[in-house]
Amino acid sequence: MTSHAGINLDDLDLQILEILIKDARTPYLEIARVCHVSGGTIHVRMKKMEDLGIIKGTKILLDMPKLGYDVCCFVGIYLDKSSSFQAAIDELSKINEIVELHYTTGDYSIFTKLVCKNIAHLQDLLLNSINVISGVQRTDTFISLSQPLDRNIKL
Known part of the structure; x- marks a missing residue:
């Protein structure tokens, strides 16, 4: 468990973030497959990180x-x-x-x-x-x- 500014993230949270940093469009089910958990678990973790303000949204990168x-x-x-x-x-x-x-x-x-x-x-x-x-x-x-x-x- 990693704690930053009072926010506790475990290894699964960090793994999810690393996948999304590489490609923010990765579907939840693909993240679940890579992390060996259910799609529902990914959904719950994503919602938690959004509520905590860790994930602030998504944006498109333009050339x-x-x-x-x-x-x-x-x-x-x-x-x-x-x-x-x-x-x-x-x-x-x-x-x-x-x-x-x-x-x-x-x-x-x-x-x-x-x-x-x-x-x-x-x-x-x-x-x-x-x-x-x-x-x-x-x-x-x-x-x-x-x-x-x-x-x-x-x-």
């Missing part, structure tokens, strides 16, 4: 360049004061191209990941969507040249 979004970048955002944080988050959340927002320690108040069609699109977002938000003092932008690793943690 963004194939959809015309060729630039992936990270933008560090400096806020003029900490009280601007929530208002800035509310406005940044409205920008569809921003796919991740992080409240961070270090130089930046907020660190974002965004996808753009091209450099002109990035420039437009920076000038007309991000830097105009009240409380944003300035930004630093980092363009990703490649992503050689994209994975979940191994349990």
